[in-house]
Amino acid sequence: MKKSKKIWVPAIIIVVIVAGILYAWRKLNQDSVLNMADVYATLSKVAGYFIPLGILIVIIIAALIIFRKRTWRFKFWLKWESLLVLLVAIMVTLNVILFGPMASLLNLNYAKLDTIQAATLKDHQQLTRNIAEEGTVLLKNEAGFLPLKANTKKLNVFGWASTNPVYGGTGSGNVDTSNATSVLISLKDSGFQLNNDLSQFYTKYRKDRPKVEMWQQDWTLVEPAKKDYSNKLVSDAKNFSDTALIVISRVGGEGADLPTDMTAKNVTYKGNKGDYKKGQHFLQLSKSEKEMVQLVTSNFKDVVVLVNSANPMELGWLNQYDNIRSALWMSGPGAVGFSALGDILTGKVNPSGRLVDTYVYDLKKTPTWHNFGDFKYQDSKYTRVDYAENIYVGYKFYETYYQNNEAGYRDAVQYALGYGLSYTNFTQEMSDLRQGANGKVEFDVTVTNTGQKAGKDVVQTYFQPPYENGGVEKAATNLLTFTKTKTLAPGASQKLTISFNQEQLAAYDEAKGGAYVLASGDYGISLNNNAHEIATSKTLNVPTTITYDQQHKRLSDKIVAKNQFANFTRGEVTYLSRQDNFANLNAATAAPEKRALTALEKNGLTNDKTYKIKNNSQDKMPKTDANNNLALQDLRNKKYNDPKWDKLLDQMTIKDMSNLITYGGYQTVAAKSVAKGHTYDFDGPAGISSFFVDTKGTAFPTATMIAATWNQALAKQRGQAVGQEANQLGISGWYGPAMNIHRSAFAGRNFEYYSEDGTLSGMMAAQETIGAKSQGVYAYLKHFALNDQETNRGNMLLTWSTEQAIREIYLKPFELAVKEGGATAVMSAFNYVGNQWAGGSTPLLKNVLRSEWGFNGLVLTDYFSGLGYMDADKAVRNGNDMMLSTTGESGAGLNDTKSATAVKAMRSSAHNILYTVVNSRTYAKSNAASATENLPWQKTVTTINIIAGLVLLAIQGLVIWLYRRKNKKSA
Incomplete structure (x- = not known):
């Protein structure tokens, strides 16, 4: 027995260690969020720390066996010592692991956050409702059917989605809606009596919504087939009420785009038999949905439809049934947004939302249809997407292509961007244009409510530039700016002043090195009901062409804009042109051919295997480890280029800089050399959320619904609300707002993004950024840039586009959020911009973002999982400061921390990170968190270490006592 103890005691210790590793593995993968390659890499790294321990155990076992016949005194000391x-070795090893490779994850898994005040949550519930009220769009209202008459008290609510609507989206934009106000609750709260038999029928059919998650998607559209509706159920419903409400919903999420063919092999779909034929897509009605609509419209006199989808659906069927009297659109309204629905139906609330996308009858005829999705090169692991439509995205194509063809336009477009009805009527009177100094233009708009109900109106200003056939590409009409009125009573008016700078009318010309050019000629400046319908217009004459070059840059730019992308983003693509009335439409928008990478596309293209670190021999090694007695707190409110920054940065150690850069996943880590404390940065676009800890914050409406309010004040309030909740929780950075473009209706993350239009997106994003910043929270503008689809986003996706489209469409929201919103944080994208990874592109991150726009702050990668091309060395040398890594693996750690070029880049990154953090809420008070202050889990481990140390000392004392006692007995 004694001999076996010598074997099984160490064996038990080894088993305990292995069990600890397995537990760590489970914690790493508990939310199915972390990339498994990261998990395995981390475990491999951790396992290496146990090698010395294993060797020690082998030595001890060997010693016990070898010296088993020595004197009892020797064996006593050998065994116990x-x-x-x-035990000491185990303790030291565990501490090295916990405070080393596991520290970043433990910071998050055991983050101790404060709670959001009940009064704050209550206020933000009201804000959520306000956004839903103003972000609901009245699509159809024949003969003023809505609001419902006072005697309409009973409603039949059809559609399975009525019992399980879509509140938001999935992935990093997901928030808790477990206690949400549902469609049915809203209707009941507004005084409607509902047909409970119908609701029970749907919930009995299925209670839960199919999961559309980051790693797997079930695209089943739950809807009972026609045969499932019994004659009695329909008959009883007709007797209950002759008014019906139909609810149709669609969901999207991070990680996958919506299916363009529901019968494709890669689409998981378990609907009713025959719901879809080959080629039918997710944004059409399924067969079961069509049958339900036909059932309802053939049995009920008055029908209202609620479209609950952030992605623009094909809605031509709304016009095919005379008794569909009205229709409403509500994107994901957050946890309590549906509370507005009942009051909108009764007329207590007058909807004032406007659409943020163009709704067409046939999505297969959009310019992006053939160039959105999964396209692989034949000879490599690279994938591609061609932005062949050029600048003609959404309404910009339809308003231009059908400029002199109204009949064609009506056949193609059902609802224009900016479309929305009201329960009342408005007139807008436009004054003459007033031109001031430095290109400023302004005019007055008098909005009058000429109807019978109080309401709000949106003042949409567009411009129509002169176009020369074959010249610089220009859309026929372009959103210029917008504002929203206050609530106007019947007969009341409001006078608003609209201002802009004529440089906003310039188009980007890639010729001769590139520049923004304001061509001479007449520009229409119009007030529109929507992108298509001009209400009134004035003419702005530009007498001579202005080229914004070295002698005359745009006022909003820090340095003159010139070509940064044209030589590596155009690829081998035929781009759509307006020349000769889109003569190349078919060729440009055709499905891309299957082919290999060309020499042009390969030129400058690198991944983690082909990227080579290159150092500049002219770089001088920066100072490190200086003793200048400065703390980060001392730099609060100092300008970015204040000389004091150099003194502070001289103090930084290589280790502190490296850790700051490497471990940037949902946090910024402490740096003792400059007394920087630890901070938290959390998701997400629809409200503060985390994959690691429960935040219990407000589930706000989706960005699409916020944009649909066309109310910049509400956007600012939403940013303030997110900032306030983050502040109360103890969070300094917010991974939002997200502002990529609705390039395609099928993009899975459209709910996170505002619109198909860059100006609308940017103006709303700027206000949200300002709002968050007012609470001391830095907003990460994401995803920078051209991350407009989920398909292949991490599969070395080469995104080809013209520089004009990049600047005028895809960078526009970020530009406005930086210049007008004062953003100090940006999240770069997974994809390549042309053939340069967005997270490692000097033209994007240094030349445009920092130099041209004047951005001062940090750039963070998207989730860092390597993916075969993400590389920290490439990132920091090209303007990306921090890796969104929780493990420090998969290339998130720097390979070069010794060369002058590397340390210079690290110093620049540290400067950017520290500048953003010190001007946040974290350092709003003089007693900001110290770098020496332990996090809660660290305090726990320290306490355990003290206890364990005392126990070991006690054991050592016990051993001495036992030895002496035994020695006396033997004597």
């Missing part, structure tokens, strides 16, 4: 040495 070996055990103590082993």
Whole structure:
């Protein structure tokens, strides 16, 4: 027995260690969020720390066997001191692991956050409702059917989605809606009596919504087939009420785009038999949905439809049934947004939302249809997407292509961007244009409510530039600016002043090195009901062409804009042109051919295998480890280029800089050399959320619904609300707002993004950024840039586009959020921009973002999982400061921390990170968190270490006592 103890005691210790590793593995993968390659890499790294321990155990076992016949005194000391040495070694090893490779994850898994005040949550519930009220769009209202008459008290609510609507989206934009106000609750709260038999029928059919998650998607559209509706159920419903409400919903999420063919092999779909034929897509009605609509419209006199989808659906069927009297659109309204629905139906609330996308009858005829999705090169692991439509995205194509063809336009477009009805009527009177100094233009608009109900109106200003056939590409009409009125009573008016700078009318010309050019000629400046319908217009004459070059840059730019992308983003693509009335439409928008990478596309293209670190021999090694007695707190409110920054940065150690850069996943880590404390940065676009800890914050409406309010004040309030909740939780950075473009209706993350239009997106994003910043929270503008689809986003996706489209469409929201919103944080994108990874592109991150726009702050990668091309060395040398890594693996750690070029880049990154953090809420008070202050889990481990140390000392004392006692007995 004694001999076996010598074997099984160490064996038990080894089993305990292995169990600890397995537990760590489970914690790493508990939310199915972390990339498994990261998990395995981390475990491999952790396992390496146990090698010395294993060697020690082998030595101890060997010693016990070899010296088993020595004197009892020797064996006594060998046995007990070996055990103590082993316990100390285990203790040291665990501490090295916990405070080393596991520290970043433990920071998050055991983050101790404060709670959001009940009064704050209550206020933000009201804000959510306000956004839903103003972000609901009245699509159809024949003969003023809505609001419902006072005697309409009973409603039949059809559609399975009525019992399980879409509140938002999935992935990093997901928030808790477990206690949400549903469609049915809203209707009941507004005084409607509902047909409970119908609701029970749907919930009995299925209770839960199919999961559309980051790693797997079930695209089943739950809807009972026609045969499932019994004659009695329909008959009883007709007797209950002759008014019906139909609810149709669609969901999207991070990680996958919506299916363009529901019968494709890669689409998981378990609907009713025959719901879809080959080629039918997710944004059409399924067969079961069509049958339900036909059932309802053939049995009920008055029908209202609620479209609950952030992605623009094909809605031509709304016009095919005379008794569909009205229709409403509500994107994901957050946890309590549906509370507005009942009051909108009764007329207590007058909807004032406007659409943020163009709704067409046939999505297969959009310019992006053939160039959105999964396209692989034949000879490599690279994938591609061609932005062949050029600048003609959404309404910009339809308003231009059908400029002199109204009949064609009506056949193609059902609802224009900016479309929305009201329960009342408005007139807008436009004054003459007034031109001031430095290109400023302004005019007055008098909005009058000429109807019978109070309401708000949106003042949409567009411009129509002169176009020369074959010249610089220009859309026929372009959103210029917008504002929203206050609530106007019947007969009341409001006078608003609209201002802009004529440089906003310039188009980007890639010729001769590139520049923004304001061509001479007449520009229409119009007030529109929507992108298509001009209400009134004035003419702005530009007498001579202005080229914004070295002698005359745009006022909003820090340095003159010139070509940064044209030589590596155009690829081998035929781009759509307006020349000769889109003569190349078919060729440009055709499905891309299957082919290999060309020499042009390969030129400058690198991944983690082909990227080579290159150092500049002219770089001088920066100072490190200086003793200048400065703390980060001392730099609060100092300008970015204040000389004091150099003194502070001289103090930084290589280790502190490296850790700041490497471990940027949902946090910024402490740096003792400059007394920087630890901070938290959390998701997400629809409200503060985390994959690691429960935040219990407000589930706000989706960005699409916020944009649909066309109310910049509400956007600012939403930013303030997110900032306030983050502040109360103890969070300094917010991974939002997201502002990529609705390039395609099928993009899975459209709910996170505002619109198909860059100006609308940017103006709303700027206000949200300002709002968050007012609470001391830095907003990460994401995803920078051209991350407009989920398909292949991490599969070395080469995104080809013209520089004009990049600047005028895809960078526009970020530009406005930086210049007008004062953003100090940006999240770069997974994809390549042309053939340069967005997270490692000097033209994007240094030349445009920082130099041209004047951005001062940090750039963070998207989730860092390597993916075969993400590389920290490439990132920091090209303007990306921090890796969104929780493990420090998969290339998130720097390979070069010794060369002058590397340290210079690290110093620049540290400067950017520290500048953003010190001007946040974290350092709003003089007693900001110290770098020496332990996090809660660290305090726990320290306490355990003290206790364990005392126990080991006690054991050592016990061993001495036992030895002496035994020695006396033997004597």
